[in-house]
Amino acid sequence: KLGEIDSVLASPVAVGDRIYIPGNNGTTAVVAAGPEFRVLALNTLDNKFRASPVVMGDELLLRGDDLLYCIAESDPR
Numbered sequence: 001k002l003g004e005i006d007s008v009l010a011s012p013v014a015v016g017d018r019i020y021i022p023g024n025n026g027t028t029a030v031v032a033a034g035p036e037f038r039v040l041a042l043n044t045l046d047n048k049f050r051a052s053p054v055v056m057g058d059e060l061l062l063r064g065d066d067l068l069y070c071i072a073e074s075d076p077r
Helices: none
Strands: 013-015 018-022 027-032 039-044 054-056 059-063 068-071
Touching: 013 054
Parallel strands: none
Antiparallel strands: 013 018, 018 027, 027 039, 054 059, 059 068
16 A cells, blocks of 8 residues: 555656655655565655656656656755
């Protein structure tokens, strides 16, 4: 089960040991890539995602109906 995700229209994308599955309702599930199904996180943005995510280096780009999101780990320095 993918939590609050009601439908998926975009293709999932795998990065390292994680798979990102954007839901049509704005929630993206992060699941472990491996033989056992494990949901690592559910992240929600105020948009709908119908386009597949794109990975550019250390950034994950999500195109919603209204906005383009760039998800990246911030540098703690």
